[in-house]
Amino acid sequence: MTEPQPKKPGLAIWLPLALFAGFFVLVIWGLVRPADREVASAFIGKPLPQFNLEAATGDRPGLSTADFKAGKPKLLNVFASWCVPCAIESPQLAALAQSGVEIDGVAIRDRKDDVARFLATNGNPFARIGKDDMSEVQLGIGSSGVPETFVIDGKGVIRYQHIGEIRAEDMDLILRKLREAGQ
Amino acid sequence: MTGLAKRAAKKVSPGKLSNKSNMIFVLLGVLLMALGQPAIAQDLLPPAPYAYKQLEDPALEAKAQALMETLRCLKCQSQAISDSDAPMAGDMRHQVRTRIAAGEDPEAIRAWLIERYGDYVSYAPQNKPIMWPLFAAPLVILLLAALLLRGRFKRAGGKGVGE
Numbered sequence: 001m002t003e004p005q006p007k008k009p010g011l012a013i014w015l016p017l018a019l020f021a022g023f024f025v026l027v028i029w030g031l032v033r034p035a036d037r038e039v040a041s042a043f044i045g046k047p048l049p050q051f052n053l054e055a056a057t058g059d060r061p062g063l064s065t066a067d068f069k070a071g072k073p074k075l076l077n078v079f080a081s082w083c084v085p086c087a088i089e090s091p092q093l094a095a096l097a098q099s100g101v102e103i104d105g106v107a108i109r110d111r112k113d114d115v116a117r118f119l120a121t122n123g124n125p126f127a128r129i130g131k132d133d134m135s136e137v138q139l140g141i142g143s144s145g146v147p148e149t150f151v152i153d154g155k156g157v158i159r160y161q162h163i164g165e166i167r168a169e170d171m172d173l174i175l176r177k178l179r180e181a182g183q
Numbered sequence: 184m185t186g187l188a189k190r191a192a193k194k195v196s197p198g199k200l201s202n203k204s205n206m207i208f209v210l211l212g213v214l215l216m217a218l219g220q221p222a223i224a225q226d227l228l229p230p231a232p233y234a235y236k237q238l239e240d241p242a243l244e245a246k247a248q249a250l251m252e253t254l255r256c257l258k259c260q261s262q263a264i265s266d267s268d269a270p271m272a273g274d275m276r277h278q279v280r281t282r283i284a285a286g287e288d289p290e291a292i293r294a295w296l297i298e299r300y301g302d303y304v305s306y307a308p309q310n311k312p313i314m315w316p317l318f319a320a321p322l323v324i325l326l327l328a329a330l331l332l333r334g335r336f337k338r339a340g341g342k343g344v345g346e
Contacts, residue, residue, distance in 0.1 A: 039304070040301070138271075144271075
């Protein structure tokens with residue numbers, strides 16, 4: 001019995017090593033890549049769901065879907081007094097409110113006293129604040145944390161979602177999205 | 184309360200533990216320290232009614248449970264909402280249970296969440312064109328293997344059986 005003449009090894013001999021190298025790079029990349037696990041809302045471009053929240057604090061009215069249909073773009077800020085980064089964005093929110101942007105707040109799982117104390121410390125940029133004790137509105141608009149800020153156009157359609165606190169460098173973007181929503 | 188703790192702390196100084204009342208203050212101080220709550224960034228509201236309470240009807244609860252095991256907790260993303268103690272997961276369980284109790288179909292609730300958070304919120308794979316390569320891959324590999332082996336079997340068959 002004679003063995004068949006072995007063919008000369010071609011480039012194919014490197015294939016397993018190349019596959020392994022590719023796999024190795026993939027694993028290393030997965031390990032060192034900064035873990036960005038934010039869940040973006042898939043509800044952009046859709047109208048706000050129906051809700052009617054009671055007031056979260058004594059000196060501001062509550063919030064309902066109808067408040068977003070006045071024809072002017074607004075910001076919907078999802079926040080909570082127990083949320084640390086929410087205090088960081090207060091200067092930016094104050095600046096936005098000062099420049100004439102209406103900001104409506106949704107306080108997630110919060111108590112009236114705590115909201116009042118938070119606003120006394122950090123300032124109150126909100127025109128209205130609704131109290132969302134069971135995260136119903138938060139789930140309804142696809143928000144997965146605090147703080148988040150949504151740009152809502154004059155017809156009550158969600159146009160943009162900003163995840164995390166608004167920093168000074170985000171101001172241009174937010175103002176631009178508000179302008180776009182107003183067109 | 185702080186006065187007590189201070190007094191207790193003061194009495195811990197070495198060599199002063201001789202009498203009984205001192206010991207009681209020390210124990211009281213330790214107890215107070217153990218009861219102290221750490222400052223955490225978490226809300227203080229009680230959980231939603233159906234976050235930790237099962238539905239009264241076992242059949243409905245089983246339906247809700249099956250769905251909750253396949254929905255991702257958005258705060259702690261490797262867990263299902265049925266596994267998580269995050270307040271938001273509790274609120275999601277409340278949503279699922281109240282909707283199931285109201286007669287909604289589990290798959291409709293899943294679709295409602297996917298509409299808001301994308302496919303990522305569900306652990307159950309969705310039948311979408313993007314999944315087809317995944318299901319096709321084993322077939323393609325089998326076919327490729329058959330093609331590669333065909334040549335070998337032919338040669339071996341031709342010479343093997345002592346013709």
